[in-house]
Amino acid sequence: MSSWLGTVLWLVGAAFDLVGCIGLVRLPDVYNRLQAGTKCVTLGTCLILLGTALLADCPACSAKAAMCLLFVLVTAPTAAHALARGAKVSGVPLWEGSVVDEWDATVDRGGERS
Template structure:
C-alpha cells in the first residue's frame, strides 16, 4: 500500500515539475513564467519530498523532508518576488496582452523607488508649530 502512495506522490510531483518547465518555455513574459515556476515547481518538490518521506519511513528522513518542505514554502514566494521586482526595475518588457501595469504610475525610474499610493490620501501634517499657538 505504501508503494502505491509513494508512486502517486512521486508521479504527481514529477508532473508538476514538468508543468513548471513547460510554463518556462511557453509563457510569454517574466511574471507569468515566474508564477508557473514558483507554484508548480514548489508543489512538485513538496510532493516529491512527501514520497521520499513515506518511502524511507524513518523519522529522521521524514523530519528532513518536512524541513525541506517548510524551507520551500518560505523561500519560493520571496525568491519569486525578488526576481519579479528585479526584472521589472531593469526594464524587462511585459507581454503585449498585459491589461494593466499597476506599478507604472508608482515607480520612479530615476530613484528606483516605489510610492505606496497612500501619499495622496494622507492629510498634510504641519512640519513645525509656532510657540503659543494650538491646532484646535
C-alpha cells in the same frame, strides 16, 4: 499502503514539475514564466518530498524531508518575488498582450518604497 501513496505522490510531483518546465518555455514574458516556475515547481517539489517522507524507512529521514518541504515553501516565493521585482526595477517590459500595469501609477504617487 504508504509505499503505494508515496509512489503516486512522486509521479504527480514529477508531472507538476514537467508542467512548470513547459510553462517556462511557452509563456510569453519573465513575469508569466515566474508564475509557472514558482507554482508548479513548488508543488511538484513538495509532493516529491512528501512522497519521500512516506517512503523513507527511518523517522529521521521523514523529518528531514518535512523540513526541506517547509524551507521550499518559504524560499521559492521569496526568490520569485526578488526576481520579479528585480526585473521590474530594471525595466523589463510586460508582454504586449498584458491588460493592465499599475506599477507606474504607484511610482508617480511618490509612494516611498520599502
